[in-house]
Amino acid sequence: MRFSHAAGNTHAIFDEEHLISYGGLAPALRLAERAGLERLTGEHVTRAAAGGVNAPAKLASIVAGMACGADSIDGLGALRHGGMGKLFTGIRAPSTLGSFLRAFTWGNVRQLDTVARQVLAALARHTPLLPGADVLAFLDIDSMQRRTYGYAKQGSGFGHTKIQGKSVLVRGLNALTITLSTPLAAPVVAATRLRGGSANSARGAASLVRESIATARQALCSGTLILRGDSAFYSAELVGACHDSDVRFSVTAKLDPKVKAAIAAIDETAGAPIKYPQAIFDDQAGGWVSDAEVAEIGYTAFTSKRGSAVTARLIVRRVKKVNTQAERGLSPLTLGGCLVALKCGTEA
Numbered sequence: 001m002r003f004s005h006a007a008g009n010t011h012a013i014f015d016e017e018h019l020i021s022y023g024g025l026a027p028a029l030r031l032a033e034r035a036g037l038e039r040l041t042g043e044h045v046t047r048a049a050a051g052g053v054n055a056p057a058k059l060a061s062i063v064a065g066m067a068c069g070a071d072s073i074d075g076l077g078a079l080r081h082g083g084m085g086k087l088f089t090g091i092r093a094p095s096t097l098g099s100f101l102r103a104f105t106w107g108n109v110r111q112l113d114t115v116a117r118q119v120l121a122a123l124a125r126h127t128p129l130l131p132g133a134d135v136l137a138f139l140d141i142d143s144m145q146r147r148t149y150g151y152a153k154q155g156s157g158f159g160h161t162k163i164q165g166k167s168v169l170v171r172g173l174n175a176l177t178i179t180l181s182t183p184l185a186a187p188v189v190a191a192t193r194l195r196g197g198s199a200n201s202a203r204g205a206a207s208l209v210r211e212s213i214a215t216a217r218q219a220l221c222s223g224t225l226i227l228r229g230d231s232a233f234y235s236a237e238l239v240g241a242c243h244d245s246d247v248r249f250s251v252t253a254k255l256d257p258k259v260k261a262a263i264a265a266i267d268e269t270a271g272a273p274i275k276y277p278q279a280i281f282d283d284q285a286g287g288w289v290s291d292a293e294v295a296e297i298g299y300t301a302f303t304s305k306r307g308s309a310v311t312a313r314l315i316v317r318r319v320k321k322v323n324t325q326a327e328r329g330l331s332p333l334t335l336g337g338c339l340v341a342l343k344c345g346t347e348a
Contacts, residue, residue: 038056137181157174274294
């Protein structure tokens, strides 16, 4: 059996008007309706321009398209296949949705942030979205890049990213994102913000952390809340945002001379042994390790800025020295005023 037409002249379509190709979309949109997606959009998103009218229906169409796997404006056309028009009303064409998105201003984006926070809080009330949040929850902050290829792509910029372990400068959409999770629940997006590709990872992080903390509390995270981040977010402003909200944090410390001096003061016999289930490759040690030791010491960070000093626990990991060139086998892991489950404050 052979095809009767060339591949370039054929394409598959879903045109059965009594069927839909995404069966899970109906309960997902019903839940979005219960969470008040369209109602909140109508309350908070103002008309941006001619293309910004009827924001509730258009935003619901975009959310539905993304739930169906659309990752571009053209991909939103999946909502018009088969029996979608019989199951849902208010479906908009991809071109209409594209005009709607392009009409957005920075203020409209901030309005959408408000909608997203309130919808997340409503979902947490209607579903077991974050089980265990009344005991422990995590906020994880990181910068990310979605690569783009067109010179005219709006919002894209050059930024550093890692490809096959190498840091390269590429064009893309650069975002700062904070996710919310618990030991029993997968992460959900608590806050996100698009930035220029050349922006430092920590720029704007403190204000975003404050927003995400408020979102977490609205989403019924009434227990211990811990913010986690790498060394890019080791700053007095971010730690201060956590301290002001009584949130614990675990932030990778930068290996500056003061941190090195604190590490050198740790007694060689002070470490507690740990063993990894599987061997890991340690760049600093220059080889594979399967066991290590951890130790801690009190440390006061950010003393150069008046009123920003924080005394906390400096947690250090010591691995076996398999490379004679390695520095003493010590590697700082995290620093935080509540670094490993201590209450925020001035005590170590």
